[in-house]
Amino acid sequence: MTNWSPTRITRAMLALAIVLSAFPLYWMLVIASRTNSDAVAVPPPFLPGGNLGQNIVAVLNNEDAHFLLGLTNSFIVASVVTVSVVIISTLAGFSFASLSFKGKNVLLLLVLLTMAVPLQQMGVVPLYRLMVSLGWTGTLKAVILPYLLNGFGVFLMAQYTRQAVPMELVEAARVDGAATLRIWWNVVLPAVRPGMAVLGINTFMLMWNDFMWPLIVLTPDNPTVQIAITSLNARFSTNYTLIFAGTALSIIPLIAVFVAFGRQIVGGLMEGAVKA
Amino acid sequence: MSIDTLPRAVRPSRHLPPGRRWRSRLDVKVMPYTLVSPYFILFAAFGLFPLAFTLYYSLYDYDLAGTTEWTGLGNYAKLLADEDFWNAVTNTVGIFFLATIPQLLLALFLANALNKRFRLRLAVRMSVLLPLVTSVVAVAVVFTQLFARDWGLVNWILSWFGVDAINWRAERIPSWLAIATMVDWRWTGYNAIIFLAGMQTIPRDLYEAAAIDGATRRRQFWQITLPMLRPTMIFVVLNSTIGGLTLFSEPTTFYGGNVDGGSQGQFQTVAMFVVKQGFREFDYGYAAAAAWLLFLLILVGAFVNFMFVRRIGGTK
Numbered sequence: 001m002t003n004w005s006p007t008r009i010t011r012a013m014l015a016l017a018i019v020l021s022a023f024p025l026y027w028m029l030v031i032a033s034r035t036n037s038d039a040v041a042v043p044p045p046f047l048p049g050g051n052l053g054q055n056i057v058a059v060l061n062n063e064d065a066h067f068l069l070g071l072t073n074s075f076i077v078a079s080v081v082t083v084s085v086v087i088i089s090t091l092a093g094f095s096f097a098s099l100s101f102k103g104k105n106v107l108l109l110l111v112l113l114t115m116a117v118p119l120q121q122m123g124v125v126p127l128y129r130l131m132v133s134l135g136w137t138g139t140l141k142a143v144i145l146p147y148l149l150n151g152f153g154v155f156l157m158a159q160y161t162r163q164a165v166p167m168e169l170v171e172a173a174r175v176d177g178a179a180t181l182r183i184w185w186n187v188v189l190p191a192v193r194p195g196m197a198v199l200g201i202n203t204f205m206l207m208w209n210d211f212m213w214p215l216i217v218l219t220p221d222n223p224t225v226q227i228a229i230t231s232l233n234a235r236f237s238t239n240y241t242l243i244f245a246g247t248a249l250s251i252i253p254l255i256a257v258f259v260a261f262g263r264q265i266v267g268g269l270m271e272g273a274v275k276a
Numbered sequence: 277m278s279i280d281t282l283p284r285a286v287r288p289s290r291h292l293p294p295g296r297r298w299r300s301r302l303d304v305k306v307m308p309y310t311l312v313s314p315y316f317i318l319f320a321a322f323g324l325f326p327l328a329f330t331l332y333y334s335l336y337d338y339d340l341a342g343t344t345e346w347t348g349l350g351n352y353a354k355l356l357a358d359e360d361f362w363n364a365v366t367n368t369v370g371i372f373f374l375a376t377i378p379q380l381l382l383a384l385f386l387a388n389a390l391n392k393r394f395r396l397r398l399a400v401r402m403s404v405l406l407p408l409v410t411s412v413v414a415v416a417v418v419f420t421q422l423f424a425r426d427w428g429l430v431n432w433i434l435s436w437f438g439v440d441a442i443n444w445r446a447e448r449i450p451s452w453l454a455i456a457t458m459v460d461w462r463w464t465g466y467n468a469i470i471f472l473a474g475m476q477t478i479p480r481d482l483y484e485a486a487a488i489d490g491a492t493r494r495r496q497f498w499q500i501t502l503p504m505l506r507p508t509m510i511f512v513v514l515n516s517t518i519g520g521l522t523l524f525s526e527p528t529t530f531y532g533g534n535v536d537g538g539s540q541g542q543f544q545t546v547a548m549f550v551v552k553q554g555f556r557e558f559d560y561g562y563a564a565a566a567a568w569l570l571f572l573l574i575l576v577g578a579f580v581n582f583m584f585v586r587r588i589g590g591t592k
Contacts, residue, residue, distance in 0.1 A: 006392035013389050018403045021465055024418045025410060027429070031421070040427040092312040101308035107316070114323050121522045121547050122571055123326020125333055125554050125564045130325070149318040179300065180307035209411045211525040212547070215533070216555050226413040230533035233417055237532060240421055247414035258409040262402040265409075269466070270473035 025251070032056075032244040039240040055245035064235055066221055067246060070228030075253070077143050077224060078207035085150045086200045093157025094188050098170045099180070108158070114151035120213055131217055142217045143224065147207060153199050160195030161188060198268030201261050205254060225250045333564035340558055351565035361566065363541055364549040365573065367452070371527070371545065372520035372577075375456035380512065383464050384505075387471035388497060401472075404465030416458055416529035420445075423454045445530065448542040455543055458526045463519070467512050474508030475501060509585050517577045522547050522570070546570045 006014070031039050033052035038045050059067050095101070096108055127146055128137070136142040165188050173183045214224045220231045229250055232243050258265065337347040355361045390401060407415070422429045423444040431441045444450045478501065486496050524547040527537055535552045537544025544552075550570060554563030 006389065006394055010389045010392055011394075013385065014394075014400060017386055017389075017465070017468075018400065020461070021404050021406045024415055024422070024461065025406065027422065028414070028418050039421075042427055042432055044427065044429055044432065088314045088318070092315045095308045095311035099308040099311075101305075104308075107312060110319070111315070114319060116518075117323075117327070117571070118518055118522050118574065119323055119326065121524075121550065122567050123323075123330055124550065124567065125560050126326040126329035127322070128555070129329075129560070146322045149315070149322045154312075154315055174304075177300070179303050180311070184311075205409055209413075211413055211528075212551065215528075216551060226411060229411075229413050229417060230529065233529070234532045234534075243417055244421075247411075247417050250414050251410045254409045254411060258402070258406070262405075263398060266398065266401050266405060266469065269405075269469050270476075 028244050028248050028251075031240050032248045034241055036239060036241050039244075040238070051241065052245070052248075055241045056249060058242055059232070059246045059249065062232070062242070064220075065228050065232045065246065066223055067225075067228045067232070067249070070223040070225040071249065073140060073223065074208055074225040074250075077140055078204045080144050081147045081207045082200050082203045084148050085153045085203050086196050088148065089150065089153030089157040089199060090161075090189070090192060090196055091184070092154045093159075093161050093192075094165075094184050096154070096158040097161035098165060098167065098183075098188065111151045111154050114149070115155060119149070120146075124213070124216065127213075128216055137217055138219045138222055140222075143210075143214050146213065147210070150203065153203065156199055157192065157195055160192050164191040164195065194264070197261070197264055201257060201265055202268070204257065208254060330564045330567055333560050334568055336561045338558065338560040338562075344561075347561070351561050352569070354562070355565055355569060360541060360544075361546075361549060361569075364537075364544050364546045367448075367527075367537065367541075367543055368521055368523060368545040368547075368573075369577075371452045371455050371459070371523060371543070372517075374452050375459040376516050376520055378456075379460045379464050380467065380516070382460070383467035383471055383512075384502075386464065386468035387475055388501065390468060390472045391475045401469060404468055406465070407462045408466045410462075412462070412525040413529050415462065416526045419454065419458045419461070419526075420530050423457075445538060446542075448540075451530070451538060451543040455523075455526050455530060458530075459520070459523070463516070467516070470512055471505060471508055474505045478504045506585065510582060513581045513585050514578055517581050518574055521574050521577050524548060524551070546573065 029052075030045060030048050032055055034045055034049040035051055038049060059065065092111075096104065096111075131137045131142040169187055170183055173187050178186070209226065210224070211226045211230075214227050215230065218224065218227055220227065223231065229243070229246050232246050236242055334351055335346065335348060337345045337350065386404065390397075390404070394400070423431075425431060425441055425443045425445075428444075430444070431439075434442065442450050444454045482500050482504075483496055486500060491499065523545045527543045527545055528535055528548060530543065531538055535544070535548040535556065537548050546566065547570065550563050550566045553559050553566055
């Protein structure tokens with residue numbers, strides 16, 4: 001009969017995968033908690049040292065890196081984009097999934113097309129010129145606005161609404177005289193909350209990680225956290241403890257989100273993959 | 277609109293007074309468009325406009341003084357004769373293959389392992405996803421240190437086997453390998469989870485029937501799992517193609533945040549080339565034309581890989 005229990009090789013492979021996945025992060029912690037001479041020692045140290053707090057303070061106090069500002073900025077950018085994208089996508093997703101209107105299929109096709117075009121790389125020149133002419137370069141607005149366009153979000157929420165909210169429910173509410181927005185608020189919103197969570201987590205992580213566009217449109221004195229790390233890296237290229245303390249700080253919010261919502265993230269990815 | 281003015285109580289719409297009825301018809305006709313309009317306004321401003329203007333810019337010649345001149349397809353002709361551009365294309369495609377082929381194979385086997393029954397399943401799945409939720413730049417910084425010539429861990433381990441210190445950043449193939457490692461570290465677990473999701477949709481009786489017929493596990497994997505995974509495979513390959521051909525963060529961080537991609541441009545990707553032309557040389561037209569060629573490259577890459585996946589899934 002088929003055997004679904006893992007063989008020894010399978011177990012070993014899983015263990016290796018876990019070790020390899022975790023190692024660079026562990027390594028980050030080792031170097032971030034050491035001194036600089038430890039960091040360049042051969043053989044290198046393999047256990048964390050006692051300087052983590054001190055190195056983190058050094059990063060936060062570093063005048064050139066604006067690290068704290070970077071963390072704050074990333075938090076603002078990621079939060080604003082996440083909230084907006086979730087709202088915009090939930091509204092549009094509801095309309096595509098539960099309402100009927102002329103041109104719906106064409107519009108939905110447009111959404112799918114925007115998903116396939118790497119707009120970030122393609123449109124970078126005009127977007128930059130647009131920000132220059134608006135006088136927004138160097139401001140967070142320039143980073144936030146282009147990312148409010150998120151075809152994936154609309155698509156995901158349309159799929160989710162279609163599955164979570166039966167048409168009969170919408171029609172029944174309509175017969176009862178509820179206006180569209182009230183249906184959205186009372187019927188749809190409670191049902192699609194899990195989908196909103198998945199989209200929100202994804203968007204937050206994507207924004208926190210975004211690099212190319214902020215590198216172009218922001219300046220090092222008003223950075224996002226990724227740009228702050230890049231400045232640290234460029235300016236103090238061999239001061240590994242300092243740079244690693246910065247990278248460790250930059251991933252703490254992501255790890256926190258991941259630990260809190262791990263189940264939803266794994267579930268969301270797997271569900272999304274099967275439906276796409 | 278009127279959510280606050282409407283009564284909470286149930287009230288059949290055909291008993292509404294004429295004013296209400298008119299409003300409710302408006303609601304049914306107009307509201308669907310209103311709800312999708314924020315998305316499409318954003319689409320016009322940050323999707324359609326940049327695409328159209330990229331095309332427009334690409335037909336003009338910009339210089340540092342700020343003068344512009346119509347050049348038609350001049351930028352494209354210049355790009356096709358530009359060694360630096362072809363260098364960037366070669367690097368991008370090279371890194372893409374170096375990264376993607378082992379990544380998808382590893383992901384497939386990892387997914388197969390994850391599909392077995394064992395304890396702490398969620399914890400194991402979460403750990404292979406861990407790389408995905410860490411920031412790209414942070415991890416690229418860590419890998420750059422691991423690949424350092426004099427005190428990097430990788431060279432230290434290689435020295436046990438008598439390998440001389442490799443200057444990963446200075447040479448072309450080693451730099452590609454280092455960057456491909458970063459990409460694979462990040463995406464292998466993710467793709468494995470996606471494959472796993474695909475595997476779980478395959479009916480178990482297929483395997484049981486095969487087992488009764490005497491098919492070994494290995495045979496089951498090649499004869500059942502792989503062909504049944506074709507739709508998932510197409511999704512994963514297209515995703516990897518778009519991501520791989522627009523690679524930017526890892527190689528840029530590998531060179532300290534600089535878009536030159538090494539002293540000889542040995543790991544400059546097309547996305548880095550676009551940024552360099554546009555925002556270091558301020559040759560907007562040239563950068564825009566390069567962006568369109570990048571798009572073309574993605575289309576060709578996606579098409580070729582799509583056909584490839586269809587073939588392997590079909591013949592097995």
